[in-house]
Amino acid sequence: MPNEISSVEIECFELVADHRYKIAAYRLPSSFNHCPDLHEDIDCRDIAVPKERGVLWCHVHYEGQNPPVARGIFGAGSNSIQCDEVHVNNGHRRRGIATALYQLANIIFDDIVVKSPVVIDDGPLFWGTDKVKDFRSLHLLTNPLLVR
Numbered sequence: 001m002p003n004e005i006s007s008v009e010i011e012c013f014e015l016v017a018d019h020r021y022k023i024a025a026y027r028l029p030s031s032f033n034h035c036p037d038l039h040e041d042i043d044c045r046d047i048a049v050p051k052e053r054g055v056l057w058c059h060v061h062y063e064g065q066n067p068p069v070a071r072g073i074f075g076a077g078s079n080s081i082q083c084d085e086v087h088v089n090n091g092h093r094r095r096g097i098a099t100a101l102y103q104l105a106n107i108i109f110d111d112i113v114v115k116s117p118v119v120i121d122d123g124p125l126f127w128g129t130d131k132v133k134d135f136r137s138l139h140l141l142t143n144p145l146l147v148r
Contacts (some may be wrong), residue, residue, distance in 0.1 A: 002053065002076070002079075002108045002110050002111040003030060003076075003108065003109050003111070004053040004054055004076070005027045005029050005030075005053065005054030005055070005056075005076075005108075005109075006029055006054075007027075007029060008026070008028055008029070008032065009025065009026075009027040009139030010024065010025065010026050010027070011024075011025045012024055012025070013025060013100075013141045013142055014141070014142040015095075015096060015097070015100055015141065015142075016042065016139055016140055016141060016142060017096055017140070018095065019067075019142075020062055020063045021060055021061070021062055021069075021092075021095075021097065022028070022060070022061045023058050023059070023060050023061075023100065023104065023141070024058065024059045024060075024061065024068075024107070025056060025058050025104060026042060026052060026055075026056070026057040026058070027054065027055075027056060027108060028042070028044055028055040028056075028057060028136070029054050029055075029120075030051050030052055030053065030054050030065060030076070032044050032055065033045050036119055040065070040094070041108050042057050042114035044057075047073060047084045048084055049074075049075040049077070049082035049083070049084045049116060050075055050076075050077025050082060051076060051077065052076070052077055052078050052148075053076035053077065053078070053109060054075075055073070055074065055075050055076070055078050055107050056072070056073070056074040056076075056104065056108055056109070057072075057073050057094045058070075058071065058072040058101055058104065059071055060070070060077075060088075060092075060101070062099055062120070069088065069089045069091075069092045069097075070086075070087060070088040070089060070092060070097050070101070071085065071086070071087050072085065072086045072087075072098070072101035072102075072104075073085045073124050074101075074105040074107070074109075074113070076105075076109040076111065079111075080112055080113070080114040080115045080132075081105050081106070081109050081111050081112065081113040081114070081116055082111070082137065083102070083105070083113060083116050084098065084116070086098050086101055086102075086123075087114070087121070088122075090127075093122065093127070096140060098126060099126075099135060099138075099140060100140040100141055101131050101141050102133050102135055103136065103138055103141060104141060106133070106134055106135050107136055107141075110136075112132070112133065112134045113132070113133045114131060114132050114133075115131050115132070115133075117129065126131065
């Protein structure tokens with residue numbers, strides 16, 4: 001049974017291939033809107049994909065630097081996950097960051113990610129002819145440390 005997020009939780013992951021990359025993963029229930037105390041740029045009101053089972057909002061930091069070098073936002077609808085946004089800054093692309101973000105969404109919601117209706121930037125290269133992604137079997141992330 002796919003997972004639903006019922007409360008706010010924050011977890012931290014590292015990329016297995018390069019431990020200098022840390023992912024702050026915010027698990028947010030579908031009713032969550034905006035809380036500047038949590039993080040000033042997290043605002044679920046503008047997410048354009050279905051999110052009945054919750055939202056996964058991720059920031060990727062390189063060697064603890066701010067601002068983040070990548071961001072991923074996923075919504076879990078009733079029978080699949082869709083990406084609202086994934087962006088990886090130039091200089092950090094082609095290192096498995098986007099794939100790791102998709103894997104994280106697969107794992108947290110225990111479901112597949114389906115291709116969003118609008119795919120931009122490097123999206124066509126990432127998706128190719130696929131309509132569904134499932135990276136749960138890959139070993140891209142360390143085990144999480146629950147932050148809050």
